[in-house]
Amino acid sequence: MEEHAQDFLLRDGFLLLGTALIFVLLFRRLGLGATLGFLLSGAVLGPYVLDLIGDPESKLGIAELGITLLLFIVGLELAPPRLWRMRHEIFGLGLLQVALCGMAVTAVIYFFTGFSLQASLALGLPLGLSSTAQVLPMLQSAGRLHTPFGERSFAILLFQDLSIIPLITIIAAMNRNPALPAGPPGWVLALETGAAIAGLILAGRFAIRPLFRLIGNLGEREMFVFAALFTVIASAALMQALGLSTALGAFIAGVMLADSPYRHELEADVEPFRSILLGLFFMSVGMMLDLSAIAERPLFVIAMALALIAVKSTIIFLLGLAFRMEWRSALALGLLLSQGGEFAFVLFAQGANAMLVDGGATSLFSAIVTLSMVTTPFLMMATRRIRERPVSTEEREAPQDDGANALVVGYGRFGQTVAQMLIAADIEVTLIDTDIEMIDVASGFGAKVYFGDGTRIDLLRQAGAAEAELIVFCIDGDQLSEAFLHAVHQAFPRAEIHARVFDRRALLRLKDAPLKSMAREVKESAALLARNALEGLGLSLEEIERAENAYLASDRERLSLQKESGDLRTARDHIITQRTREPRGT
Secondary structure (H helix, E strand, O other), rough: OHHHHHHHHHHHHHHHHHHHHHHHHHHHHOOOOOOHHHHHHHHHHHOOOOOOOOOHHHHHHHHHHHHHHHHHHHHHHOOOHHHHHHHHHHHHHHHHHHHHHHHHHHHHHHHHHOOOHHHHHHHHHHOOOOOOHHHHHHHHHOOOOOOHHHHHHHHHHHHHHOOOOHHHHHHHOOOOOOOOOOOOOOOHHHHHHHHHHHHHHHHHHHHHHHHHHEEEEEEEEHHHHHHHHHHHHHHHHHHHHHHOHHHHHHHOOOHHOOOOOOHHHHHHHHHHHHHHHHHHHHHHHHHHOHHHHHHHHHHHHHHHHHHHHHHHHHHHHHHHHHOOOOOOHHHHHHOOOOOOOOOOHHHHHHHOOOOOOHHHHHHHHHHHHHHHHHHHHHHHOOOOHHHEEEOOOOOOOOOOOOOEEEEEOOOOOOHHHHHHHHHOOOOOOOEEOOOHHHHHHHOOOOOOOOEEOOOOHHHHOOOOOOOOOEEOOOOOOOOHHHHHHHEEEEEEOOOOOEEOOOOOOHHOOOOOOOOEEEEEOOOOHHHHHHHHHHHHOOOOHHHHHHHHHHHHHHHHHHHHHHEEEEEEOOOOOHHOOOOOOOOOOO
């Protein structure tokens, strides 16, 4: 029996991974995104097409860990002070979105389908929620998660997670199933939630952080993976035991570790598991797509999916305008959050258990949710030209080959310094950036900055990179990859390539890239500040230079050893943490 189960596990794993690989690569190639590829591959393997994989519900239960890990990683990026700054968007914009969209969709179902008011509420309120598992990866891949637009999108999604509690309470209050035990009152659930959140905060401060400190001191890198997964699963399990959102628990655990020194290590350890499980989640959703229900009432499913998208996108667009968003950003927000979400499946099941809706309606509306999720990538692609701010050809020209010796990609605070030094040395420079507001401001100071995406080979060629002697990438964050830099070097072999990197981790990631040099963002300015501080303490120039040279030598050697091993934790003993001489004045 065990051997038979193992054979099935291996066969299912082979089919799931192989099919996902084919469809995701195809859809990526077509520019449609990975989510649609996972959904379609699941539908093909599911019981309504090839019927090669059984029991999609059990796989969905495992795959929901992907959403939990996703929220944990997002939490790692949001330190408590930053989250506090977002409180107005979370409890203002988020609350209005959930309430208005839920009630509007409920009204559409009630007036146009003939369902009772209770059934309409049980179906309509969950449809007001959007797909965290779909939207956050889309924002991450577009590099917009940490922009003002991305933060507002995330604020709404976070409040949707919080709203699971009152939605469960509403469904429980309408219960028609005499065999179903009455759940606790809403105020009890709210108190339990507050207590759980407080418990997670205390555990993060007084238990989880010391645990990671102990593991760090022991130097056991594998244990970081175990501890990271334990943190996520323990926080999720606590929330599940209280009947709350597991993803919310993982998010809080991430926030508690966001300002710890282990944030980057944790993110790197959890990310592979998140990617695999999130892909499996969307495949499970695709497998559960009831194609027979769609075939029986195709017009109803399509019409309701379109109504859902139209209602939600319109309301969120208007809310965006009310919160002083520019209309293009408000439209993008509405379309991005227009789909139904994964938590709808959970709440539909609650409604079915409470005898508010039957199994047929649950299948139909699950199909509507899935269909609405499928449309999101297409909507974002189809409306790109409308949503993007028009570029004036007079003031924001596309790059052109004007014979410059150097190309500087990115004209922010870093790129401006690089460009001015090059120009001061009588080097002719072509400047490229995608920030229209910055381009307009720069033109007011006499700088000519071309509009364009400097991470595209064709645009670099258009800007004259084939004849340039120097290409300097001064763009933010981790937008550069080793593969891209190799492609740039191959396309423009005569140009030296230099790059700004965010931190030591990014520097190690690009250690084999064809770069003449890399500069960490704050290393030189931090060293200068330290020199000024030491001078303020009255140290001599000789003592200051001795300290700086000691740090630089230690840092160079540590970096060299890290490049050899490929491990960020290598040569920790090279970090200067203790004095080597007696304190001054003794």
